[in-house]
Amino acid sequence: MSDVTVKGLTIDLGTGSAQKKILNDVSFAVASGESFGLVGESGSGKSTILRCIARLLTFWSGEVTIAGQPIAKIPGADYCRVVQMVFQDPYGSLHPRQSIKTALHEPLRIHRLDHQQECMEKALLDVGLNGSFLTRYPHELSGGQRQRVAIARALILEPSVLLLDEPTSALDVSVQAEVLNLLNEIRRARKLTYLFVSHDLAVIDYMCERLAVMQSGSIVEIMNRSELCEGRAKHPYARELINASIEYDRVA
Amino acid sequence: MTTKSLYNPKAMSTPGISARFSGPLKALGAVFKRLSSDVSSCFGLVVIAILVLSAIFAPWIATHDPNLVNLPNALRAPDAVNWFGTDELGRDIFSRIVHGTRITLSIITIVSIVVGPVGLLVGTTAGYFGGWCDTVMMRITDIFLSFPGLILSLAFVAALGAGLENAIIAIALTSWPPIARLARAETLTFRSADYISAARMQGASSIRIIVKSIMPMCLPSVLVRITLSMATVILTAAGLGFLGLGAQPPLPEWGAMIATGRRYMLDSWWLVAFPGMAILLVSLAFNLLGDGLRDALDPKQR
Numbered sequence: 160m161s162d163v164t165v166k167g168l169t170i171d172l173g174t175g176s177a178q179k180k181i182l183n184d185v186s187f188a189v190a191s192g193e194s195f196g197l198v199g200e201s202g203s204g205k206s207t208i209l210r211c212i213a214r215l216l217t218f219w220s221g222e223v224t225i226a227g228q229p230i231a232k233i234p235g236a237d238y239c240r241v242v243q244m245v246f247q248d249p250y251g252s253l254h255p256r257q258s259i260k261t262a263l264h265e266p267l268r269i270h271r272l273d274h275q276q277e278c279m280e281k282a283l284l285d286v287g288l289n290g291s292f293l294t295r296y297p298h299e300l301s302g303g304q305r306q307r308v309a310i311a312r313a314l315i316l317e318p319s320v321l322l323l324d325e326p327t328s329a330l331d332v333s334v335q336a337e338v339l340n341l342l343n344e345i346r347r348a349r350k351l352t353y354l355f356v357s358h359d360l361a362v363i364d365y366m367c368e369r370l371a372v373m374q375s376g377s378i379v380e381i382m383n384r385s386e387l388c389e390g391r392a393k394h395p396y397a398r399e400l401i402n403a404s405i406e407y408d409r410v411a
Numbered sequence: 412m413t414t415k416s417l418y419n420p421k422a423m424s425t426p427g428i429s430a431r432f433s434g435p436l437k438a439l440g441a442v443f444k445r446l447s448s449d450v451s452s453c454f455g456l457v458v459i460a461i462l463v464l465s466a467i468f469a470p471w472i473a474t475h476d477p478n479l480v481n482l483p484n485a486l487r488a489p490d491a492v493n494w495f496g497t498d499e500l501g502r503d504i505f506s507r508i509v510h511g512t513r514i515t516l517s518i519i520t521i522v523s524i525v526v527g528p529v530g531l532l533v534g535t536t537a538g539y540f541g542g543w544c545d546t547v548m549m550r551i552t553d554i555f556l557s558f559p560g561l562i563l564s565l566a567f568v569a570a571l572g573a574g575l576e577n578a579i580i581a582i583a584l585t586s587w588p589p590i591a592r593l594a595r596a597e598t599l600t601f602r603s604a605d606y607i608s609a610a611r612m613q614g615a616s617s618i619r620i621i622v623k624s625i626m627p628m629c630l631p632s633v634l635v636r637i638t639l640s641m642a643t644v645i646l647t648a649a650g651l652g653f654l655g656l657g658a659q660p661p662l663p664e665w666g667a668m669i670a671t672g673r674r675y676m677l678d679s680w681w682l683v684a685f686p687g688m689a690i691l692l693v694s695l696a697f698n699l700l701g702d703g704l705r706d707a708l709d710p711k712q713r
Contacts, residue, residue: 215608239614252605256627265623266613312609 161226161241161319161352163189168211168221170376182207182219183377189369191226191319194346194353196363198400199373205356206247209322212354213244225320236270243313244322248329249305253297259283259308260293266316282311286341303334307341314345320352327362339365360404364388372397445707452703458696466512475503477510478661486679496681498672504681507663508689514664515693518579518648523637525583526590531633533587534594535625539602539617549595555588560643561650568656575664578657582647586640593636597629631708639701642694649690665690 165188170181182204189195197205210216212223214230223230225241233241246252253262263279272278280290286307297305306326313321326342327335339362346353355366363370364387371378372394380394392398446452465472474494481501489496495504537548555563560582567581601607602625610620651657652666660667665686672682 210608213608213612215611236614239612242612244609244612246605246609248605252609254606254610254624254627257624265610265615269614269619309609312613316613 162191162193163195163212163320163352163354164222164224165208165212166222166224168208168219168223170207170211170216170219180376182211183375185221185373185376185378187371187378187381189352189354191352192350193369194355194367196367196370197354197356197373198358198360198363198370200400201358202375203373204376205358205373206324209244209324209354209356213242213322214238215244239266239318240270240316241318242320242322243316243318244324245306245309245313245326247325249302249309250297250329252309253305253312255297257296258293259295259297259300262297262308262312263293263315266312270316278315282315283308285314285345286311287337301334302330303338306330306338310338310341310345314349317349318351320354321346323353323355325357326355328357328359335362342366360387360401361408372400442704442707446700446703449703449706451699452706455696455698455700455703458692459700462512462516462693462696465509466516469510469513473503473506473509475506477502477507477663479503486675486682488679489681495685496679498668498682499675504668504685507668508665508685511663511665511668511686511689514575514658514662515645515648518575518582519641519644521579522583522586522644523641526587526640527633527637529583530587530590531594531626531629534591534596535598535621535629537591538595538598539621539625541602545595548591552588552591555585556592558585560585561647564647564651565654565656568651573656573659575658575662578648578651581651582644585647586644589640590633590636594629594633597632598625601625601628632705635701635705635708638697638704641697641701645690645694645697 166186168182168185172179172181185204185208187195197208199205207216211219212230225233230238230242253259257265260279263282264275267275267278279293283289283292288304288307288311292300292304292308297308300308306329310326323342327338330338342353343366345351353366355363357363357366364384367384369381369383370387371381372392373379374396380392380397382392382397386392387401390398390401392401446456474492479502481497484493484497484501485499487493487497487501493503493505495508497503498507533548533552537545537552558566563585564578564581567584568577571577571580607620607624610624615623648657648664649666649669652664652668653670655667655670658664658667660671668686669683669690672679672686676683
């Protein structure tokens with residue numbers, strides 16, 4: 160069981176008149192095994208929500224639970240094996256001076272797991288690479304290959320929830336499709352729960368069963384895929400966003 | 412590489428690329444190659460190699476005993492027997508300079524062994540943790556930085572007593588702050604990088620992140636900075652020796668040699684000129700090597 164619920168997630172910065180709400184009372188629930196999308200324009204707080212759930216940010220209020228347990232109460236070592244994250248920029252998420260082997264070996268060493276060599280090779284095979292990549296450095300790989308390595312690193316601890324922060328927006332379109340298909344296959348095979356952030360509605364439509372539309376720190380509407388496809392969005396901003404996306408596709 | 416081959420694991424295993432860059436040793440070789448392709452850093456390398464070799468083989472290279480007093484032979488001008496002449500006690504200056512390399516080299520080695528790790532540790536911890544930890548550590552660094560190096564070393568030597576060991580301690584104490592500053596500045600640019608976040612999400616402790624992820628990123632610039640500050644270290648050591656607070660006679664320390672030769676300088680120029688030249692050459696060599704290292708190690712220039 161790895162359902163994620165977020166209740167009243169709020170971040171305030173500054174005080175008095177300079178106070179700014181980065182996230183305003185964000186609430187949603189993701190069932191175990193579901194893929195949930197977060198869309199919105201840049202600066203709407205989508206990635207911030209992921210960073211809160213990832214415990215990379217600590218100054219938020221509200222409640223986030225995974226499988227019924229508040230995340231603040233889960234010990235750090237256990238938490239890594241429940242939640243992992245794939246970052247947006249594959250050029251910035253791999254340490255430039257660490258080989259792929261080191262990148263994959265570190266989590267295994269930290270958690271003192273067995274069969275480390277087999278584990279690393281299997282993790283690479285699972286993302287469509289092979290063991291020969293272990294000796295390479297990130298600068299020797301293409302963007303798509305790096306993102307695959309980043310996914311392998313996130314999956315090597317076998318988490319049940321994967322946070323995906325625009326995992327394909329830095330990749331070109333053909334590679335993007337491959338990575339998205341890979342993510343779908345992995346989710347099916349491992350029954351993972353996805354939280355997928357993107358500004359691209361087409362990607363969200365392809366990846367997620369349900370999605371939340373965000374505007375300046377708040378969720379304006381939560382809908383499912385069929386509502387998105389049939390254009391049954393109720394909130395004016397959500398409708399505007401969807402229309403803009405369709406318009407853009409037609410032009411492009 | 413075509414997009415189709417991305418799906419085929421076999422097409423992606425090109426061992427040729429990995430063989431090229433397969434480890435720190437090869438990377439070191441690449442740095443060395445870059446260094447030797449540049450004339451000025453090549454000169455620096457050669458001078459430092461001579462320094463190291465003469466320190467190791469000093470007893471065989473030196474033509475005389477460096478401490479052998481031979482009063483009838485005092486203040487002899489350079490000739491075939493005494494290549495660099497003799498000093499006021501008749502000691503061979505060439506032999507003393509050769510033996511002096513051991514002192515210079517040990518000062519440099521000890522100072523860099525102390526200063527590098529201390530500066531790196533202080534800087535990266537302050538930069539990574541931020542907040543009050545950063546404030547406290549950096550204010551201490553600022554206090555050390557606000558003293559002129561030589562004056563602070565003078566104060567330390569005065570407090571600890573004159574002598575080579577104390578001079579080394581004093582120099583080490585005064586030369587870590589710039590390195591800590593540099594390491595902190597570098598750390599600040601890396602600490603919010605995604606790969607640090609990824610390491611945290613994998614459950615790495617702060618110490619592990621600092622040592623394994625941040626230090627390797629700071630190391631090149633710190634290495635360059637240490638090499639460049641070696642020239643200052645040599646000059647400070649010579650200055651302390653000159654003031655009689657560093658190496659004590661009869662140790663053949665270059666600065667101390669200049670200090671004693673000063674009285675005879677007008678008639679016997681070789682007493683001061685040759686040790687001075689040695690100091691000049693070695694500091695110049697370290698500066699040139701530091702410049703070359705900066706070009707060779709700077710990731711932005713690749």
